Amino acid sequence: MYTLLIAEDEALERQALRYIITQQCPEVNIVGEAGDGTSAVREAAQQQPDIVLLDIRMPEMNGLEAAKAIRAILPEVRIVMLTAFDEFEYAKQALKIGAVEYLLKPLRPDDLVKALAAVTEQVGLAKRKVREDLQIRQSLKEAAPYIKMSFVQDLIAGNITELHQFHERAGFLGMEVTTGVVMVLDIDNFKQLTRNEPELKKQLVKQQLYRITADAAGSNVLVTPFSSDHIIIISGQSALDQPEAVKAEAIELAEKIRKAIVGIMGISITIGIGRHYRDPRDMHKSYVEAVNAQRQRFYLGDNQIIHIEDIPHLSGQPFHYPFQNERAVLERVRCGDRKQAREALAALLEEIFAKSGSVDIIKASVLELLIVLSRAAIEGGASLEQLTLLNFDHINKLMQCANKDQVHRWMFDSLDSFLDNMLENRSGMNTRVINKACEFIVKNCHRNISLEEVSQFVHLSPFYFSRLFKQDKGCNFVDFLTKARVDKAKLLLQNFDYTIVRIAADSGYHDASYFCRVFRQEVGMTPNQYRNELRRGKR
CATH class of the missing domain: 1.20.272 (Zinc Finger, Delta Prime; domain 3)
Incomplete structure (x- = not known):
């Protein structure tokens, strides 16, 4: 449905316009009328219509001035000018201020209907584009944690070898971290503390821990959950030149985070801190050091901030754990x-x-x-x-x-x-884990889910999950996902109002042609052939 405002100083003309539009343009809803230019601007600001029918000759403010004022308020509005003057100068001015149509009086109903059809098509395209942009932004927002986690994983694994690659990926995520210190945070004795707690409670604890850490660290510090129960913290400190100053600032930040967590959650945590590296391609070294430092909790005690340089047996000649x-x-x-x-x-x-x-x-x-x-x-x-x-x-x-x-x-x-x-x-645990993974796959098969996402959902490594899945199900992850999508498509094909393009999208395939090939390979016939079989009652 499209909304429209009529601005015409002649009451009979307004009635005629309303009648034509109501009778012949059912997709257009008239939301207001105005008899002068000033009222037209006011009504447009209040109603925010998609389209404005605007007469050039009106009292108080003429149509051209009103159109300019309305465009200033509603840049995306479509304006159709009405005039009894077939003069080039009027048309030129109307186009200059952004009018999309210019109709001459006396107005023929067919001309008005054709003009509104063209304009509503423009509005429809614009609205679809806005919706698509919103969907893309929402998809990116939903995927941001996984994208960030992937970026951090590549960063601390030493997989980013080019500076331009680092800056492109960091910029895409809106990250300001350019270099600095890596810290690793972990809850002391988390598994023992939550041994008898349900999984939901454990996940809520981890989420709260992450939020408190991110809030305490501030917007200029990169914080992301990582493997096991770890949280990775990357603090940029490129403005500091003295190693001791860098170390002191890192310890101060870690202590701030620790106190915030202890004060709010009342749990004990240990943070390991690596050395500062100016080149972001060397951050994996800081991560290895931070992990090594954090693991010394077993020997040095709980609830501590441990810098790699402060571990007694690692100072002097470091022992690099393999x-x-x-x-x-x-x-x-x-x-x-x-x-x-x-x-x-x-x-x-x-x-x-x-x-x-x-x-x-x-x-x-x-x-x-x-x-x-x-x-x-x-x-x-x-x-x-x-x-x-x-x-x-x-x-x-x-x-x-x-x-x-x-x-x-x-x-x-x-x-x-x-x-x-x-x-x-x-044996029993594996069956429960795989069943849980299968339920997740079937529920989310319409999305572009990956082996990594599913393995993370069931808290297993991708390598182990892939092997366990094939042992239990007799097929690999991709084959099972394909079967789930085809099964969903079969159900959707029972609704004869759905197009093949829609069914493909709802089944997880953005390319309808590729969907048809996969469906035929799995079922032995195309989606249309399968639907025809359904119509004949053979399935």
């Missing part, structure tokens, strides 16, 4: 692959032993490794309660190890006990 090797072990443990897990653990221990000759440092590293391995086993299906008891026993045995060989044997014994427990308990 996180990449550790991630390989964790992935194999989550998958329950004992052979590959042992091989990856052997490579990890070799790196740890090669980087330090101190038994104390090795014990500290493998003790931390024991904790993350147990978490990986729990994620893979092991019992939290049983592993907690196992860990107490393992820790006591570690304290009795006197050399690297004993630590090596202890670590492999611990790994085997974790895997044994995990393989005994994982």
